[in-house]
Amino acid sequence: MVIRYLCIIAALAAAPSVSAQTKASAVVPDAIKMDLAATDAIRSVLDDTFDEGHIAMLQALGHQQAVASTCSGFEIDPKAFSTEFDLIYDDSSGKPRNLDASQRAEIERKATLAMGMALGAQIAISANDHQAFCQAATQERSNGKATHLIWTK
Template sequence: MNRFTRFSALALPLLATTAGLAQATDPVPPAVAADLAVSAYVTHIADTTLSPEQVSGLKSIAHQKATAFSCEAFDIDDAKYQEAFAAVYPPAAEFDVKPEADQLKLHSIVMVTLGSYMGSQLTLASMDTAAFCANAEEERADPAAPGLIWAAKP
């Protein structure tokens, strides 16, 4: 079970109803609360500019970049990173025909989304680096994990 699966297992039952949150005997773990807050903010700013798939892709990139920064055994494969980023950003031919204001809006929202998730992931990593890195090792070992951009450090 990777970090995102654990997050879903913890967060979804709590989000199912407002009563579930009000009646919970245990407080929401800080890592879950932080992730929910950043995700709510990103959803708000992304609005109709980014699709849920683009937001998810940016969150994945940020998570993996934070892992590479925080965990000794991880590094980013530049080619895989460029491929993952290309999947969330329109090709030049599509981007260039947009009005300048739309280009600026899209670029700004992509960068703020990536930066917000990057900051969040670095914060989560700092809360318990060993656990964060161990979860990333599980994620990397999962053959079904989509969009991994990690390369083993030499």
């Protein structure tokens, strides 16, 4: 989640400044609206199957895939991706859920759909200011504080 918001903040910082009157009317930038709408849609798809930690992880994976797809110098580490994605099989306390084959398939279907939604939303958000989006991702990768990192080092 931190990654996503850093990119949005960077895109906003690069946006032209607005007058005091516009600021007073609390105009919400399109990138923020897009991100919030995507998050709401992802939550509706996942219903009660996943907790907020799962949702944040899936959004982080989608974001990083968008960065790797649109910014030079970024690649996905398949092993790191697999390790992170496999968190969908754990409960909110980090213990493996007891799932039969049908439940496992449903969990995978929902998680894959949510991650794809996050990927698509992040690609659209990157189009607002691609340079700022990629710069924010570079900073995120270099500061080492983000969770769920799946980029190659």
